[in-house]
Amino acid sequence: MFERSNTSFTFRIAGFMAKHFERHKGTRFSVSEILYSFDGTSRKDKAYKSKSTAVRKLLKIFEEDFKANNCPPEKFHVKKGKSALYGYPSEIGFHPMEKWLKGKSKPLKRDRDEFLKDLILSSSGLLPDCMLETRKGILRNPSYYISFEQNECYKNRDMIADLFNYIEEKTVIEFQFTPYDAPARKVILSPYFLKEYNQRWFLFGYEHDKKKYNKSFPLDRISNLIPTEDSEIEYRRKPKDIDYTTYFDDIVGVTHELNNGKMNPEWNIMIKTRDKKVHGLIMSKPLMNKGRQKEIQAWNNNEHYGLIEIDACWNIELMAKLLHYSDGIQVISPNEAVDIMRNKINILCRLYNE
Template identity: 30%
Template structure:
């Protein structure tokens, strides 16, 4: 809103700016209550329905709301697993405030720092930060990645010359599902070089795609 005011724009001006959104997003009606719980440092009992597994109640200390790929996530301390986890708002079926439990505050730094080594929101604590190196064989893909890097750590190691002399790039992150999903967008024009465990996992997903579509 402040940026709009700098340009002399108000809600009464003509339609000239669009933001990515999902009008049919399930669970966003919980946003206001979850935001207030974070600000008020309230412990919650959340009815959660994971993608895999049974719906259950979880005692949760909420810390942060984050949007990724038109989807909202609640980050906080999950008492059941004794670790920080994120819950997708569209999988939260309901929540209530729990009295009599002391709120456990977040003891780390800022959340920009917390998420800086991942693409998306999923942090695998047992997976170290790694250099994911890949070749880019297509000039359009190369130019696109230069102008729209999918992570702030993306670096050019070798410039593109031709399909026979491809570019080389690397991204320094903690591998997760979201990283694989992003790289799969470019799967027909890139080749993962290293590390080998990530390369093999990436190849396995491509083989599965081929099997499903043959």
């Protein structure tokens, strides 16, 4: 079952503190250190005062738990000048906050499959929350009225709910990753984000062995997913300059890097439409979002063409989208993009002419 309270700051940081103190027995931390380790909040941040107040209240509950288990509170906190430091002693025979966390958890009246269906449904971004509401509450069976393209046979789709929780709880995970063209390898990851594209799910995070941010892993190539067994590995926080609400703005799909590890080139790509319906489709269902596509010339019924420009980083997903329109479009600039499209089409021609 899943827990509604997991989304509240107090509940999430309480769980983090319990795990953090457990992992670092014998070490003491200040309030500011606890907050920084949790989500990067520093004293300069506006939210520091309210967050630190919440942490101090939780620390009192920790102390009460120590008393209830006949353990002197002095073993939990020590004075250092005007400040106080908190943490578990090296030896502790109980689990502080365990009852409190369980008491704050309210099971949702839905199982894993329902959670997953809701998540996949919302991934389309087409169905506003208000459409799921009725006078009697939440619409229980939206599939009676509306349907989205989904791949219910997609391998490892049942991992999504677990990964969602690992991201929420800032848990380091490990798994076997098996690329199509390389041997399987073990990956240790601090997970940050899940994205669905073209009925396929991708996990983004920090790969500890390669010391690299924004590594992406398709879920269908993952196996043996568990929280890491190495307690020495700490969760690597997502840098503030990584914002997944804008990270995908300049690409189609999920790929920001070429096979050689270099970043995809960003081009102003001019597309000459050769079919009126295709022109209309690209304008009503843009290749790019957030102002990165504009109509240079509306469809000309006399000349039988239109012009559309997109500002995008070139990747394999964009090429696939363009090929999808077949002879309804022609990429006319830049020359690099034209050459890529020409070479791919020539390869396809040779295959069908063999």
